[in-house]
Amino acid sequence: xxxxxxxxxxxxxxxxxxxxxxxxxxxxxxxxxxxxxxxxxxxxxxxxxxxxxxxxxxxxxxxxxxxxxxxxxxxxxxxxxxxxxxxxxxxxxxxxxxxxxxxxxxxxxxxxxxxxxxxxxxxxxxxxxxxxxxxxxxxxxxxxxxxxxxxxxxxxxxxxxxxxxxxxxxxxxxxxxxxxxxxxxxxxxxxxxxxxxxxxxxxxxxxxxxxxxxxxxxxxxxxxxxxxxxxxxxxxxxxxxxxxxxxxxxxxxxxxxxxxxxxxxxxxxxxxxxxxxxxxxxxxxxxxxxxxxxxxxxxxxxxxxxxxxxxxxxxxxxxxxxxxxxxxxxxxxxxxxxxxxxxxxxxxxxxxxxxxxxxxxxxxxxxxxxxxxxxxxxxxxxxxxxxxxxxxxxxxxxxxxxxxxxxxxxxxxxxxxxxxxxxxxxxxxxxxxxxxxxxxxxxxxxxxxxxxxxxxxxxxxxxxxxxxxxxxxxxxxxxxxxxxxxxxx
Amino acid sequence: xxxxxxxxxxxxxxxxxxxxxxxxxxxxxxxxxxxxxxxxxxxxxxxxxxxxxxxxxxxxxxxxxxxxxxxxxxxxxxxxxxxxxxxxxxxxxxxxxxxxxxxxxxxxxxxxxxxxxxxxxxxxxxxxxxxxxxxxxxxxxxxxxxxxxxxxxxxxxxxxxxxxxxxxxxxxxxxxxxxxxxxxxxxxxxxxxxxxxxxxxxxxxxxxxxxxxxxxxxxxxxxxxxxxxxxxxxxx
Numbered sequence: 080x081x082x083x084x085x086x087x088x089x090x091x092x093x094x095x096x097x098x099x100x101x102x103x104x105x106x107x108x109x110x111x112x113x114x115x116x117x118x119x120x121x122x123x124x125x126x127x128x129x130x131x132x133x134x135x136x137x138x139x140x141x142x143x144x145x146x147x148x149x150x151x152x153x154x155x156x157x158x159x160x161x162x163x164x165x166x167x168x169x170x171x172x173x174x175x176x177x178x179x180x181x182x183x184x185x186x187x188x189x190x191x192x193x194x195x196x197x198x199x200x201x202x203x204x205x206x207x208x209x210x211x212x213x214x215x216x217x218x219x220x221x222x223x224x225x226x227x228x229x230x231x232x233x234x235x236x237x238x239x240x241x242x243x244x245x246x247x248x249x250x251x252x253x254x255x256x257x258x259x260x261x262x263x264x265x266x267x268x269x270x271x272x273x274x275x276x277x278x279x280x281x282x283x284x285x286x287x288x289x290x291x292x293x294x295x296x297x298x299x300x301x302x303x304x305x306x307x308x309x310x311x312x313x314x315x316x317x318x319x320x321x322x323x324x325x326x327x328x329x330x331x332x333x334x335x336x337x338x339x340x341x342x343x344x345x346x347x348x349x350x351x352x353x354x355x356x357x358x359x360x361x362x363x364x365x366x367x368x369x370x371x372x373x374x375x376x377x378x379x380x381x382x383x384x385x386x387x388x389x390x391x392x393x394x395x396x397x398x399x400x401x402x403x404x405x406x407x408x409x410x411x412x413x414x415x416x417x418x419x420x421x422x423x424x425x426x427x428x429x430x431x432x433x434x435x436x437x438x439x440x441x442x443x444x445x446x447x448x449x450x451x452x453x454x455x456x457x458x459x460x461x462x463x464x465x466x467x468x469x470x471x472x473x474x475x476x477x478x479x480x481x482x483x484x485x486x487x488x489x490x491x492x493x494x495x496x497x498x499x500x501x502x503x504x505x506x507x508x509x510x511x512x513x514x515x516x517x518x519x520x521x522x523x524x525x526x527x528x529x530x531x532x533x534x535x536x537x538x539x540x541x542x543x544x545x546x547x548x549x550x551x552x553x554x555x556x557x558x559x560x561x562x563x564x565x566x567x568x
Numbered sequence: 569x570x571x572x573x574x575x576x577x578x579x580x581x582x583x584x585x586x587x588x589x590x591x592x593x594x595x596x597x598x599x600x601x602x603x604x605x606x607x608x609x610x611x612x613x614x615x616x617x618x619x620x621x622x623x624x625x626x627x628x629x630x631x632x633x634x635x636x637x638x639x640x641x642x643x644x645x646x647x648x649x650x651x652x653x654x655x656x657x658x659x660x661x662x663x664x665x666x667x668x669x670x671x672x673x674x675x676x677x678x679x680x681x682x683x684x685x686x687x688x689x690x691x692x693x694x695x696x697x698x699x700x701x702x703x704x705x706x707x708x709x710x711x712x713x714x715x716x717x718x719x720x721x722x723x724x725x726x727x728x729x730x731x732x733x734x735x736x737x738x739x740x741x742x743x744x745x746x747x748x749x750x751x752x753x754x755x756x757x758x759x760x761x762x763x764x765x766x767x768x769x770x771x772x773x774x775x776x777x778x779x780x781x782x783x784x785x786x787x788x789x790x791x792x793x794x795x796x797x798x799x800x801x802x803x804x
Contacts, residue, residue: 351624354650358672359582365674366590393672425761445788 093138097130101145105153119154120171124178131183139183143175150175202308209234209312213319221247223323224295227316228253231299235312238301242287242316243269245295246324260284260298269296283309289317342407346400353396361389398527401459402511405534412453412538416562419482419489420445422454426461427480433462433469434478442481443491450489450559456535457559460543463528464493464555472497472552488541488558496552505545509533532557572686573614576600577607577633578622578648587620590675596682604628604636611637618644618686620678621665623651631663638664642712642725644685648673661769666726680755687753688725700735702796705774705783707731716774726751727770734784734794741787767792 104126108119123146131139150171152159212230216223224244228251232240239254243265250262259282260275268275272293274285284298294317304312364386371379404410420443427439461480468478476496482489500508507513511530536543536557543557574596576587584600591598599614601607605628611619619637623630634645647665649656660668666685669678700707706715712728714721723731729751734742744763748756756762767786771778785793 350650354671355580355583358648359580359586361672362583362586362590362675362678365676366586369676389672428758428761 090135090137093134094141097134097138097142097145100126100130101142101149105149109153116150116154120150120174123150123175127175127179128182131179132186134183136180136183136187139179140176143179147171147175199305202305205234206308206311206315210315213315214322216319216323217326218323219327220244220320220323221249223319224249224316225251227251227319231297231302231312231316235299235302235304237299238281239298240300241265241298243295243297244320245269245293246320254300258282258298258300265296265298269293285309285313287313287316287320289314289321294320339407339409343404343409346404346407346409349403350396350400353400354393357389357393357396360385361393364389398531402527402531402534405531405538410456410534410538412456414451414453416449417452417454417457418445418449419443419447419491419559422450422452422457423461423480423482423491425454426458426465429458430462430465433466436474437469438477440477440479442479444482447482447484447489449562451562452539452559453535457539460532460535460557461491461493463532464557466528467555468493468495468497468553471495476552485558488560490556490558492554492556494552494554499549499551499553500545500547501549505547508545509543529555571595571597572618573597573599573616574682575607575610575614575616575619577602577604577619577625577630579603579625580622583622587678590678591682594679604630604633607633608636611641611643615641616643618646618682620682621645621647623647623649623660631659634660634663634665638722638724644725646678646681646685657765658769658772661724661766664722664724666724680753683755684752685726687751688729700796702783704776707735714774717776721773723770723773726766727773730766730770731774731794734792735796738794738796739798741790741793743791745791747791763792 101123104119104122108122127139127142127146130142155171209230212234213223213227216226218226221244224242224247228240228242231237231242232253237254239258240252241258241260242251243249243262244251250265252258259277259280264275265284268284268286270293272286272288274283276283280300281303282298282300283304284296286293287295287297297313297316299309299312364382367382368374368379368386374382401410423441423443427434427441465478465480472478472495479494480492481494482491509529509532511527513529533543536559540560541558543555545553545555547553574591576584576591576598577600578584578587579602584602588598588600599610599616601610603625607619607621610616621630621634621637625633628636630647630649634647637643637645645665645667647660647668648671649660649668650671657668667681669681698708698710700709704717708714709732714723714728714731730747733747733750744760745757748759748763752759767784768778771781771784775781775783783795785795787793
């Protein structure tokens with residue numbers, strides 16, 4: 080109200096000034112006494128033009144009317160009356176009015192455009208400032224949301240700002256708590272994607288989204304923002320939030336990767352620590368056993384025990400480290416295209432000592448389709464299955480290994496003719512540390528072999544299972560996926 | 569052969585001690601080094617015949633030491649490693665190692681490897697071809713150089729001997745055992761997988777497409793064959 084009152088007062092002053100100017104012109108020309116009507120008319124035109132360009136339309140019309148009146152009364156014959164003898168003088172009057180209207184209209188337009196341009200530039204500068212500040216924000220998305228709310232209020236001088244951040248579900252506020260919108264309504268705007276505006280109160284609320292995904296909603300009170308600026312602010316907020324979220328995800332991934340790398344390094348160091356003394360011991364005892372015939376029987380026996388137990392210790396360490404690697408999630412599959420036949424052959428070869436004196440029957444067709452597998456790890460699986468077969472069956476009984484093609488995979492089986500497993504044991508046997516009830520005391524081992532085998536097979540997206548009838552032996556089988564067609568030969 | 573000089577490189581004093589104690593009775597002269605840097609010095613000064621190089625050492629590390637030693641000489645290098653993965657083995661061969669042994673190892677095994685690594689195929693000047701020139705592969709037997717696709721390729725002594733033996737028996741399937749015994753010696757014969765790693769490594773060096781070899785072919789369940797087009801066979 081005070082604004083309008085002030086404007087009215089200014090106008091009144093200007094109108095008064097118009098009066099003063101026009102009467103000064105009249106007085107001047109009357110004083111000189113020899114100006115002709117053209118000169119006077121043109122002077123009045125200049126005055127009207129000046130008033131129109133400097134002040135508003137109202138002042139210009141007042142000037143035109145007053146100028147016409149004065150011109151007629153003081154200068155047009157008959158002087159001293161308000162009549163116009165010569166019809167041509169109507170044109171003069173008409174000219175004054177047209178000049179005043181056109182000139183004031185044009186200048187008003189120009190002024191308005193200048194004003195708009197300045198406002199627009201200021202708005203753009205504010206948006207730029209806001210965008211720079213948002214880009215410099217670090218921290219979690221929720222933190223960014225809180226900071227952004229503060230920045231909007233700061234940069235645009237708003238009375239109150241509220242930002243609903245969908246991911247965290249929080250509403251961040253700053254400034255006046257009297258925002259004419261409820262929390263539920265604000266959340267609704269985010270979901271529906273529709274904006275709300277109340278020009279009278281200078282309040283606006285709109286959704287914040289990026290690429291079609293709704294990130295929240297923004298409400299501003301008391302900041303004059305054009306439509307474009309409002310949307311720009313919403314977009315800046317969206318970009319800022321997305322950037323923060325993206326940073327968070329990358330940060331987590333990076334952290335996870337570092338943790339895994341650390342665990343991997345740790346396990347490598349452990350492997351080195353354990354294997355180093357084992358290396359010296361194994362080298363020493365194997366050197367002493369190079370020529371068994373030259374050793375006295377007692378020494379031979381004792382050294383042989385050291386040698387065997389060293390091997391056992393080495394196997395335990397290897398197994399424990401492998402299990403630790405699996406549990407730490409640092410186990411990496413180096414998949415290659417291999418043939419089942421090669422895998423089986425290698426495993427049998429590597430278990431030569433273990434299988435000594437046992438009859439081993441290999442039933443693997445060499446031209447089965449190839450599988451995608453990590454040869455080292457599958458070798459470990461096969462060695463464990465063979466180890467199992469040897470441990471739990473009598474020295475005279477045969478061990479069979481076979482492979483067959485099934486729908487989407489190759490299945491490999493190791494069969495022994497030992498005492499077999501009960502139905503209950505069939506499911507428990509792959510658990511960590513599980514040892515067969517009957518054999519727990521007589522057969523050495525930690526019970527990890529099958530658990531490790533299962534982890535490896537699972538990592539290959541395969542299955543592993545046991546079949547058995549008590550007293551008739553056991554068959555352990557696992558599957559491997561076929562290699563993709565077109566893979567390397 | 570038993571007068572050969574062996575350099576043991578390992579940062580673990582007990583391993584150096586054990587190896588020394590185990591090698592000396594077999595007639596080898598032994599010196600040792602505690603690090604890759606020291607190893608390079610000893611190689612330069614004493615010029616051993618063979619280096620036993622531990623991979624896991626602080627500082628320069630075994631792999632880098634292997635590369636540097638191989639850059640300057642053709643001496644036999646056997647790497648001692650804890651890792652068993654095949655891709656690590658390939659990396660060792662790439663670095664110029666003649667052979668690798670996984671820790672812990674048995675002494676007889678290591679001694680066999682040492683004997684094999686010190687062995688070189690004798691060059692019989694009259695019967696063997698001096699050089700072989702194929703489409704994109706040239707083997708200069710006298711100078712012990714191999715040029716594949718216009719570029720000189722570094723081959724280790726064992727790889728070179730493999731090539732020489734196979735090309736001397738060109739177009740024939742050479743059984744695994746025969747190849748192993750010729751190149752690695754009488755202690756070897758059954759190590760089919762071991763041979764496979766070397767052949768694959770060699771293929772990566774000389775074959776334009778290692779996945780589809782045209783020179784070094786596998787004879788399934790038998791051995792390997794080097795293919796020379798018949799019109800070149802009369803060349804000497």
